[in-house]
Amino acid sequence: MIRVMIAEDQALLREALTALIGLETDIELVGAAADGEEAHRLIRQHEPDVVLTDIEMPGMTGLELAALMKREQRKTRILIVTTFDRPGYLRRALESGVAGYLLKDGPSTALAEAVRKVAAGERVISPELAHQAWSEDDPLSDRERKLLRLAEAGLDSGAIAEETGLARGTVRNYLHAAISKLGAGNRIEAARLAREKGWL
Amino acid sequence: MIRVMIAEDQALLREALTALIGLETDIELVGAAADGEEAHRLIRQHEPDVVLTDIEMPGMTGLELAALMKREQRKTRILIVTTFDRPGYLRRALESGVAGYLLKDGPSTALAEAVRKVAAGERVISPELAHQAWSEDDPLSDRERKLLRLAEAGLDSGAIAEETGLARGTVRNYLHAAISKLGAGNRIEAARLAREKGWL
DNA sequence: GAAGCGATATGACAGCTGTCATGTGCGACA
């Protein structure tokens, strides 16, 4: 019997996944959490074989949860189930040590199958994504990413400078580097491109 | 017996909803569609009492589907099930003539209950949203909305002018109006604010 | 018909943005 836990903040999807798992005879649901911290607590309590989780959750993301499993040397393996099909997300997920990455777009039959494979120690990646796993490197530095996020929120160079303690000219310089690396025409387009790739 | 159809492009959620509906004894599933056009075809074929649908779908949105039901004078009623909790979305949905608007955040028990109420002719709105239904009017004109969307994508005034056939000065003027109406400091912030409200 | 109003349209001007040249300091590495 494979012991599974669900961590998903959308109640409807969480309970629907519960219903789907309930249809399988060789998989047992041992808990369901609505946020990352509750998930961590329940994992320590039940020590499931596999945790189905979204990436974005209140409290703790699915990726942080995966990193935590590694740090605490648990055998519990993380299977990400998400809508985000951006290359950067998959890359970051794999680097966090997740055992699988499924898209919510995929057929539900893939879910139980993926749980079985992950429980057996295999690594599972949505076929739609497998080819783009190592597609393109994030060329942005931490500084560029941070300033790009502020620019995306609508702050002008002066406000970003104040926020970060940099000079206005320096802010423009970093944004110029980001714009140039991404092949964009301005900071707005640069932010959009970076977000599409999953780099923000 | 209430006859229900599901229109949802995420396969996993679609099949999970199917599983949830399957648990109810007084509700019967008569079809499931992965996009708006397929949904329309299946509605004409099966004439369900209620259609569960997301707003954003390939082919046709759930709101367009609702408007179509009204135009074709069908008795089929649309129940929106979505993640979008922005005020503007609910307002536009109600104006499109939907019979209900549920958040995926809500408990799954609310789903069957909502289906029953909608089938009985009632109107159902997620309690989290009810208070903000008429919270704030969209102050933007169609022209302003369109230009704001182009600006959000990273086009500069010149590119937007070319795209729309307007003069550069006119483009800046419309964006200025939008910025001013929204109390923003620049076009980026204006686009962000408008999107948060659900006006884009 | 005249006044009022909103949508459309344009140009002038100050300030902001993107680009580039240039410079400093720090750690890596042969």
Place this chain on the structure above:
DNA sequence: TGTCGCACATGACAGCTGTCATATCGCTTC
């Protein structure tokens, strides 16, 4: 130790953006 690369920093300049004054047109209201 030198120099190489990289992050950090700044100023100059052309072009773009935000703001405002202004004007036309169609429609409503009296």
